[in-house]
Amino acid sequence: MSSATQTSTAGPLTSRKLALAILSLAMGGVGIGVTEFTMMGLLKEVEQGLGISTPEAGHLISAYALGVVVGAPLLAAVGARLPRKQLALGLLLFFTVANLTSFVAPDYGTMLVSRFAAGLPHGAFFGVAAVIAASLVPPTRRGWAISMVMAGLSISNVVGVPFATWLGQTYGWRLLFVLVGFIGLLTLAMVWRFVPFQAAHPDASIRRELGALKRLQVWLAILIGVVGFGGFFATYTYIAHTMTMVAGIPSSLIPLVVALYGLGMVAGNFVGGRLADKSVMGTLYKVLPAIAVALVVYAVAVHWPWSALVMVFVVGASGSMLIPSLQTRLLDASPDAPSLASSLNHAALNVANALGAFLGGLVIALGWGYVAPALVGAVLAVLGFGVAVLSGVLERRKPLAA
Template sequence: MPLALLALAVSAFGIGTTEFVMMGLLPNVADDLGTSVPTAGYLVSAYALGVVFGAPLLTALGARIPRKRMLILLMAVFTVGNLASALAPNFGLLVAGRVLAGLPHGAFFGVGSVVAARLVGEGRQARAVSMMFLGLTVANIVGVPAATLLGQHLGWRATFLVVAAIGLVAMAALARLIPELPPEQGGGLGKELRALGGRQVLLGLLTTVFGFAGVFAVYSYLSAMAVEVTGFSETSVTFVLALFGTGMTLGVLAAGPLTDRAPRPTLYGALAGLAAVLVVFDFTVHVKWAAPVTVVLLGAAGSLTSTPLQMLIMNKAKAAPTLAAASNHSAFNLANAGGAWLGGVAIAAGWGWTSPTLVGAALAVVGLAIAVLAGSLDRGEGSRVVAGAHLEHVPQHQDAQTAGHTRAH
């Protein structure tokens, strides 16, 4: 795999760290800025809001910017957003900093996915995209716990200063390792919008919303379940969350080669497995030795869906895949908000702490049904999906320095 993928993974690590670290720092921020923890929770929503609106907006604005420059600009916005968060004198400006930090999230992964696929030959493109996503999962194992610990001991502002420093390192890596790549041939905002409106692309985005909502319906309340139902101490919650991140990493590592071989079957199997694991978790959450094992499986099944979804959406967008790929991350964040809300509704209705597991299973089944419908319509149209088939690439044998003078063919 090209060394340039390392630059994308480092960037993804920084993005994943700042996205999830706020959940562990809410008490610290609330105490420091004189607000309540529920009110501080709006900082999580502020980041998600930035992702949802920033993904299509920034991708559209940068449709004609060379891909390397676009990636560096997006990481610059990310770095400024985290620096603004670290220096925010009050809660309102901290919310603004979180929105700013979230704006480039979806656009970066949209552009980054297309770049990763263009860096390798056909048959390896899903693996290249999964290598970038690996930075997100490692952030959940290493970045988020370390950044949370740092914030608890040195103050939450120190966390965002460190994440801003990671952003600078990522910008340097992108500048050094990513080759010069022009925008996709024939691209442009009009073509990107038409591609985004395609039936298969929309069905893919709906699959993301419902399928991943099943994951977040449970993940949002995983800490509470571990304490209230399984019987773990509050100090053990970080260990449980790290197990989820470990599962995510395993899922991403498996997703790349599986998607390169058979994207739709991989997606079907991942969503079916996710629904099954969520049903099983309704029982194993009561057992101290079985609950952690199921948490790993939950993380693996959830992340196994991400790469085939991204590749299928990119392929169905054909020659204008960037906006569709970026919008998929808006869909991920809608799934985050919707799944958490539905899981909370079930708990508030008095159905118990474990009720989000069955809510999540139902959402995963809906996602599977949409994916199967899309596959059926695709076969009916006489199409055959091959991961990355319509994406240009830079020959794999070139190193980053040589590829810097190469144009995608």
């Protein structure tokens, strides 16, 4: 994307207008992060409220993730002919209504459907938001702009998720969805007010967007996200058990652990955006091995409380450094279908979530202990690095289209 889009559609943006536009898009990430991650901390209350088992409550989280995987390519392709701002507003409205539906869902079956529906606009919104943000700045600042939009998701883990968890535990778990609905309405108003209008590409179509799926480099970028980021989720999914049962940290301090993880994600997201502006593939080559090393050190350091807390921050930072470069890589690999390509990153990350949680649970079930998921994560990061190297080698033989 180039700054020409900005000039032709909305006129040059001042620093203040640019900041407000990106902040508006980032607010969507805050709402998405709150609804996605708070459910994990309120599972016990959900079980009691709906009268269901723990595995059934876990299916509500899986339903949301499945919605992301299905909705990301589908809604991005269907919305290809819409102006980007209108598409973003439509997806935010969809997201807000779906979460308010969860608030009034009377039984487990209805809740399962509403959580699936709430996940549908997740990836498509992040995809179009990243494309809008990248189009508002010169090409040399795309990584920064994308990282600022993604920062909403990281910041939600520091502020929004702990607050929503407290709110749900204290006053009722369904209030989570009221809070998310409020954030959704606020974001709608901000995007409508501050994000400049951008006309759809004159050649945009569902077929054009789906053409991104014919490119090997798009699939390799998705695979890097699925495999390389799977280690991040293999560790994060079982972090509460690891901190209490291995590090000996009281369960009352788990909110602090989650906040440290979130702070690491915020820091890593900022640094990753800057690195992606310098070299997308160079960032992937550096960050994936760094994730592997961080997870191995974490597996050792987690036996002592203070070193465990330090490494929680480091693991959160190293993992989130990967996101801006992956997002930018997908845009580079499919410049004529940016919305779909960009949204696929979030579908990939949700598949990584499922893969990491499954493999981490598998090694725990085999009796290898709560440290084992981090080592599994290190192996996944190394495999992701291998995919990145393969992608780079193929690009040298056949450069990406301009």
